[in-house]
Amino acid sequence: MQAAQCALRAPLGLSARAALRRPAAAAAVPRRAVLAGAAAPAVGMPACPPKVGQLSDEERKELAEQFGFRSIGKELPDNVTLQDIIKSMPPEVFELNPWKAWGAVAIAVSSFAFSLWLISVCPAPLLPFAWAFSGTAMTGWFVVGHDCGHRAFSKNKLVEDIVGTLMFMPLIYPFEPWRIKHNQHHAHTNKLVEDTAWHPVQKEVMDKWSPAERFLYKTFLGSPLKLWASIGHWWIWHFDLNKYTEAQKPRVLVSLAAVGLFMAVGWPLIVYYTGWWGLVKYWLMPWLGYHFWMSTFTVVHHTAPHIPFKPSEEWNAAKAQLSGTVHCDYPRWVEFLCFDINVHVPHHVMSKIPWYNLRAATDSLRKNWGEYMTECTFNWRMLKYIFTHCHVYDEEQNYVPFDFKKEEPFFAVQRKVLPENM
Incomplete structure (x- = not known):
């Protein structure tokens, strides 16, 4: 999930916020992008410079600020x-x-x-807060x-299968x-086709979309609705027996x-006990909240304007797992309830x-490889790039937006009204 036309809308002396507010017609391609060899895009913001990892520390620091990240690695x-x-890494981290x-099982069950x-005692106006929790x-x-x-719960695989299956049951997620x-x-x-969690749309695929498909993809992958896109992924990938081998099918x-x-x-x-509204109130709304976090964690972990998806012949495992995965800090109560799933780079390394x-x-x-890592704190500027620009694979720019040929009102409005504060 990375950006297409990535952001440097003004000369170097201007702040990112002022740059983003300048009219597109008046925007200048920044000196930094020119030095990096980036071409001016057809719509939206100037393109992400190619080979960002080879820029100087100062240049990457400024790019990080404009994209909404704390750091962008070499x-x-x-x-x-x-x-x-x-x-x-020290051996104790694998123990x-x-x-x-x-204890995590106990916390998960008791907190839910x-x-x-x-939810049962909340007055109606406060229900959204209870649902979020x-x-x-x-x-x-x-x-x-x-x-x-991932076989990181117990040394007994049968125990892991039983616990995993039980924990996934209320989520309607087949383990x-x-x-x-x-x-x-x-x-x-971050392999262009083979990654099953997410990869950018390819131009040749987009050209084959029907009008209905084009509307659905642009609406759900090119707007804040992307933060619930895991519902589509859940349905498409996990209930079709044809996606599994004969040996896999019994399990x-x-x-x-x-x-x-x-x-x-x-x-x-x-x-029976709470009525149809109870099903919505006690299960559906929490389930939608769960999918918000499923989508958000996945999108943010694997989407950044400067992080490329690569075809298989160019893919490098070390770069994809260490430098191609984003560390993002969330509010501490979220990290506590979600058991640090946001601390994601080491999870992809091993x-x-x-x-x-x-x-x-x-x-x-961080001690040994921190200069190659990308880190951020959850913020609107980063999300705005993801919603409005990180859509379609481009070999040179990593991403271009769905409307890379001619700006469309649906995206133009989002670029104007979505907040851009950190």
Whole structure:
């Protein structure tokens, strides 16, 4: 998820905010972009300079500020391997702690139970706040199952399969199909076609869209609705048996049966005791909150104007996992309820690091490889680029927006009205 026409709308002396407010017709291609070899785009903001990782520290610092990041890393040398990075981390970050693992289960269950009580006593005007808390608590269930899927919960795989399946049931997320496809995402992070979590739209694919497809993709991938796009991903990737081998299908069917059981028993019980509004109030709205975080974490982890997706023949595992994954800080209560899933770079360097060791692993990576990492704090400026520009794959610029040929009102309005403060 990275940007297409990436942002440097004014000469170097102007602030990012003033630059973004200048009319497109009056915008000058910045000296920095010219030095980097970037061409002026057809619409929107000037293009992201190519080979950002090779710019000077000062240039990357200014780009980071304009894009909404704390830092943009240098390009990792070609001779560094993923194993080199893994071996640099202390061995204790790979160790499993059953007390912390099961403690997460207890926190996830109790925080979600508390959120349901909160929903039950909240006056109607305050329900959105209770739903936000509940959706965040529900995301903790996913993170526990996420560690199970990566074999980072227990030394017993059967225990991991059972816990993962149970934690995913209320989410209507089939554990085994998710595990298979998510591991493919880790094996092919930021690879142009093979990455199953996200990759930019290719121009030749976009040219084949019907009017209805064009409307749906532009609406849901080119606006703040992108922060719920995981619902489409959930449906497309995890319920189609044709996406799995014959050897995989028996375990896939068990996971599908588990979520089917929750739908067949859990939903009717909720309706019986609380009515149809209760199903919306106690399950659907928290579930939508959970998908907000699922989408947001995924988008922010893997979308930045300067981070390229690469075709398989050009892909480099070390660069994709260390430099192609974004560390983002969120409000501390979110990080607590979601078990530090936002501390994501070490998870991509080695997916078997349990959630409770991610911060120590990040400290190690910063010490040894920090100059190659991208970091940010969750902010609107970064999201604005993602919504309005990070859409279509471009070999030179990483991204161009859906309306790269001629600016369209749908995107022009967003570029004007979406907030751009950090």
